[in-house]
Amino acid sequence: MAILVDILSWFFLVAGGAFCIIGMVGVLRMPGMFARLHAASVTDTLGAGFIIIGLILQAGFTLVSAKLIIIMGLILLTSPVATHALAQAALHAGNRPKVAHDETGGHIAGEDEPSNS
Amino acid sequence: MLYFASAVIITYGFWLVLSGHYTSTLMIIGAVSSVAVVALASRMAVIDREGHPIYLLGRATWYWPWLIWQIIKSGIDVSRIILSPSLPISPTLINVKASQKTVVGVVTYANSITLTPGTVSVEVEDNEITVHAITRAGATDLAAGDMDRMVTKFEGGAPS
Numbered sequence: 001m002a003i004l005v006d007i008l009s010w011f012f013l014v015a016g017g018a019f020c021i022i023g024m025v026g027v028l029r030m031p032g033m034f035a036r037l038h039a040a041s042v043t044d045t046l047g048a049g050f051i052i053i054g055l056i057l058q059a060g061f062t063l064v065s066a067k068l069i070i071i072m073g074l075i076l077l078t079s080p081v082a083t084h085a086l087a088q089a090a091l092h093a094g095n096r097p098k099v100a101h102d103e104t105g106g107h108i109a110g111e112d113e114p115s116n117s
Numbered sequence: 118m119l120y121f122a123s124a125v126i127i128t129y130g131f132w133l134v135l136s137g138h139y140t141s142t143l144m145i146i147g148a149v150s151s152v153a154v155v156a157l158a159s160r161m162a163v164i165d166r167e168g169h170p171i172y173l174l175g176r177a178t179w180y181w182p183w184l185i186w187q188i189i190k191s192g193i194d195v196s197r198i199i200l201s202p203s204l205p206i207s208p209t210l211i212n213v214k215a216s217q218k219t220v221v222g223v224v225t226y227a228n229s230i231t232l233t234p235g236t237v238s239v240e241v242e243d244n245e246i247t248v249h250a251i252t253r254a255g256a257t258d259l260a261a262g263d264m265d266r267m268v269t270k271f272e273g274g275a276p277s
Contacts, residue, residue: 019196026199034237035208038251041234046192049185066134067181080231087239087249088248100207101253109212109245 009057023047029111034097035091037083044079048072120164122170124155170221173271182270187233187264195234195251208249209256214242216265222272231265 018037019042026039059065091097091108128151133139136147140166158164198205213230215223227238227246235255235263240247 001179005199008177019192022199024197026195028205029199030206032208033261034249035206035251037237037249038235041196041231041237042192042199043231045188045234047189063134063137070131070134074182076232077228080228083231084241086236087237091239097208097210097249099210100210100248101256103209103256104247107212109240109242109247 005057009054010052012054016047016052018053019043019050020047027099032098033095034087037087039063041079041083044083048075067078120166120171121159123157124158124164124169125151126155127171130198134200167219167221172273173221176271176273180267184229184232185268187229191236191255192234194255200249206251207253208251211248211250211260213246213248213260213262213265215241215246216269217244217272219232219272222268225271226265226268227264230269231258233264 023039023041023043026042027036030036030039049072052068052075056065056068059068129148132147132151133144155164158168163169169273170243216224217223217226223241223246227241230236230238230246230248235252236248236250236259238246239249248256248259250259
């Protein structure tokens, strides 16, 4: 039984580590700031999530697991806010994303009229 | 008052988990500080339906697993894009409509979009969200409105 939990836990730890590396590779490969945000969010969610699940399996039914779950909740609640703040700040600073398809017609939510900057 | 009580209970539970010492002195100190923290917070008028949306707790039991499944699916999609040598991205900017009625609902929707790898909400205003997606397929999936309906159901509005 213990060996089964260990195998499962290592599976999650290795998968989490792999997703962290994939996220890093993505940050290096992607063109432009907005595309890099998407690569970074793989590290945020799947990387951190799988590593924490693996650690919970290692810790078992203890207080440590409860704290790990709280950390997971903290990551899930704060990382989208930080990502959104970054993207919004970039947009307001005049850094329009380079897109292949613009389906907004130049209209950004909250702007009165289309701007062509 | 109910919001005050539930905020105290949750704060105290949080304190108990972080503390790990269960002697009577420390537990009383914890209880006093939880009440003090919530009292200060309610003077700032953040302990209300919007700032402490405890009524969502029951519905989170089915919304969060659904969201986590979405995160895993699109996370694997984005990983595949990153690892493929040709880097098949088609960045797309799109406006989606948020049909939620409350601020909490719109924020949940915008955060769920950002949390799902491959889509980032760039700007939120009233009931409109500008989304940057890494592929056009991701943008059209989002525009189809599955997640929008799910969040509306989560928020408690009428499913459209």
